[in-house]
Amino acid sequence: MKISDKQLQVQEVHKTYGKGQSETVALKGIAFDVLPGEFLGIMGASGSGKTTLLNCIATMLKPTSGQILLDGQNISSFRGSQLAKYRGSKIGYLFQEFELLDNLSARENIVLPLSIHGENPKKQEAQLQKLAKQFDIEEVLNKFPSQLSGGQKQRVAAARALISNPSIVLADEPTGALDTKNAKILMEKLSSINHTDGATILMVTHDANAASFCSRILFIQDGVIFHELRKKVPGETQNSFYERILTVMAQLGGGSSNVL
Numbered sequence: 001m002k003i004s005d006k007q008l009q010v011q012e013v014h015k016t017y018g019k020g021q022s023e024t025v026a027l028k029g030i031a032f033d034v035l036p037g038e039f040l041g042i043m044g045a046s047g048s049g050k051t052t053l054l055n056c057i058a059t060m061l062k063p064t065s066g067q068i069l070l071d072g073q074n075i076s077s078f079r080g081s082q083l084a085k086y087r088g089s090k091i092g093y094l095f096q097e098f099e100l101l102d103n104l105s106a107r108e109n110i111v112l113p114l115s116i117h118g119e120n121p122k123k124q125e126a127q128l129q130k131l132a133k134q135f136d137i138e139e140v141l142n143k144f145p146s147q148l149s150g151g152q153k154q155r156v157a158a159a160r161a162l163i164s165n166p167s168i169v170l171a172d173e174p175t176g177a178l179d180t181k182n183a184k185i186l187m188e189k190l191s192s193i194n195h196t197d198g199a200t201i202l203m204v205t206h207d208a209n210a211a212s213f214c215s216r217i218l219f220i221q222d223g224v225i226f227h228e229l230r231k232k233v234p235g236e237t238q239n240s241f242y243e244r245i246l247t248v249m250a251q252l253g254g255g256s257s258n259v260l
């Protein structure tokens with residue numbers, strides 16, 4: 001495989017918080033690659049290092065050692081305007097709590113990343129219409145966040161994450177604040193965009209249902225990869241994958257709960 005075939009390369013990343021007695025080693029040499037068009041899930045017990053890993057990839061945190069490469073570029077070396085460009089155009093973010101701006105309409109929230117980078121308004125409109133259709137939010141584009149349901153807010157946030165056509169979407173517990181029905185709708189939409197547009201998605205989740213939409217799952221324990229599951233191709237059903245996820249979660253958590 002050529003290096004360029006790998007969209008994201010996480011190479012022996014260590015992350016330590018604090019010093020001396022308050023030192024916490026959150027990541028202990030984590031390494032994996034993500035291919036273009038993969039839908040990768042990251043699972044693991046609370047405190048295992050999932051958010052730390054996501055924040056290192058997002059450049060919100062700097063690894064203590066190791067390297068992270070996106071599209072072959074070492075993102076840890078980025079500074080100033082290069083870093084701002086990376087955050088604004090190469091990465092789409094989707095958080096548990098939506099993080100929409102209250103005083104902007106859904107439409108304005110979605111195009112915000114493009115507006116900041118001075119994209120042509122015609123291009124903005126075409127991208128916006130396409131995503132609004134894909135996420136079934138065409139009817140609510142002129143509403144403000146306070147006028148939207150939780151499910152609608154998260155689909156608006158998902159459209160915003162994809163508007164700049166990023167190399168990778170980083171999602172941290174995107175279904176965490178949604179009820180079962182809205183979580184399923186969001187995952188179906190993300191999965192469909194992953195299949196039709198080849199969007200690469202990396203998603204941290206505790207939810208086995210959400211994880212069953214992924215093509216591969218890394219299970220993290222104490223800052224290292226403990227296990228990997230891959231959906232069988234062709235044709236493993238989502239239900240069969242879900243059952244396999246629950247089995248690993250039971251081994252990890254030592255119980256039958258589907259929440260780690």
Ligand SMILES: Nc1ncnc2c1ncn2[C@@H]1O[C@H](COP(=O)(O)OP(=O)(O)OP(=O)(O)O)[C@@H](O)[C@H]1O
Nearest residue numbers: 017018024026044045046047048049050051052053
């Ligand atoms: N800013 C920080 N300062 C010190 N320690 C931290 C900090 N952030 C996280 N940690 C520690 O690093 C470890 C990994 O935390 P992290 O938030 O990455 O875990 P997580 O798997 O995302 O957990 P959760 O599922 O509960 O969100 C934990 O032991 C945590 O207490």
